[in-house]
Amino acid sequence: xxxxxxxxxxxxxxxxxxxxxxxxxxxxxxxxxxxxxxxxxxxxxxxxxxxxxxxxxxxxxxxxxxxxxxxxxxxxxxxxxxxxxxxxxxxxxxxxxxxxxxxxxxxxxxxxxxxxxxxxxxxxxxxxxxxxxxxxxxxxxxxxxxxxxxxxxxxxxxxxxxxxxxxxxxxxxxxxxxxxxxxxxxxxxxxxxxxxxxxxxxxxxxxxxxxxxxxxxxxxxxxxxxx
Numbered sequence: 001x002x003x004x005x006x007x008x009x010x011x012x013x014x015x016x017x018x019x020x021x022x023x024x025x026x027x028x029x030x031x032x033x034x035x036x037x038x039x040x041x042x043x044x045x046x047x048x049x050x051x052x053x054x055x056x057x058x059x060x061x062x063x064x065x066x067x068x069x070x071x072x073x074x075x076x077x078x079x080x081x082x083x084x085x086x087x088x089x090x091x092x093x094x095x096x097x098x099x100x101x102x103x104x105x106x107x108x109x110x111x112x113x114x115x116x117x118x119x120x121x122x123x124x125x126x127x128x129x130x131x132x133x134x135x136x137x138x139x140x141x142x143x144x145x146x147x148x149x150x151x152x153x154x155x156x157x158x159x160x161x162x163x164x165x166x167x168x169x170x171x172x173x174x175x176x177x178x179x180x181x182x183x184x185x186x187x188x189x190x191x192x193x194x195x196x197x198x199x200x201x202x203x204x205x206x207x208x209x210x211x212x213x214x215x216x217x218x219x220x221x222x223x224x225x226x227x
Contacts, residue, residue: 024116025073027106030066032058032206034115034158037199038151040206050205059206063213068224078133085131089173090119092184093127097169101127109162112207117159117168124166128156131173138174142185157195166191 032040040059042052051059061072090101101119108114117126130152132138140148147153147170156168170187177183 024106025071027108028114028116029069029071030062030112031106031108032062032113032203033106034155034162037154037158041154041199041202051209055206059209059213062210063217066214067217067222081133082129082131085173085175086118086129088175089129089131089171089184090127092173093129093169093171093186096184097186099125099169104163107159107162110203112210113158113162113203115155115159115162117163118171120163120165121169125169126159126163126165126167127169127171128152128159129171129173131175135174135176138172138177138185141172141187142182145185145187147187147189153189154195154199156189157192158199160191161196161199 036058039054039057042055043050044052065072093099094101099121101121104117104120106114106116118129119127121127130137137148147156152170156170160166160168168189170189172185172187174183
């Protein structure tokens with residue numbers, strides 16, 4: 001029987017294969033997701049321009065998902081590599097830290113956003129696992145001992161917002177490294193209330209824009225056949 005986080009109401013021991021399933025994709029449909037936070041947070045280069053090119057493209061993708069009922073699926077060789085080694089990385093994390101990782105599905109935050117942590121730890125933590133296809137990313141993470149990419153920093157904070165948790169262990173894992181102890185590198189990231197406040201404020205802006213675009217499309221009678 002599934003455990004449920006009683007405060008936030010999400011499952012905490014779903015099987016890991018739930019992520020990537022058709023049900024998981026549908027649960028994210030039309031929502032601003034944690035993995036794409038950097039895109040929908042992007043403002044334009046000009047003063048007063050609320051939406052940059054990434055944000056505009058993402059907004060229209062969400063409009064299309066809602067109108068068509070079909071999720072916008074993106075894949076790449078690097079994404080497939082990461083998915084192939086994620087379970088192994090989590091196993092190595094558990095061995096290295098002694099922590100037990102529970103799996104969850106997409107955690108909704110309000111009506112239009114949410115995220116999928118790669119795992120839940122105890123009652124206050126989550127993990128975010130990256131298995132970089134480019135080995136330079138793993139090397140930089142180890143040598144600088146920080147989460148280098150801004151997109152990962154924002155993804156972590158959005159997942160902490162959605163789950164209501166306090167910290168995240170960022171896990172970089174590269175199975176190609178010869179030295180066993182250097183295959184994995186773990187960095188503890190604390191909940192950053194200033195960043196979370198900025199995310200919440202931005203969410204209201206992008207949700208308002210989403211509703212404007214949906215209204216325009218529906219007034220034109222723009223509908224899609226079921227696929």
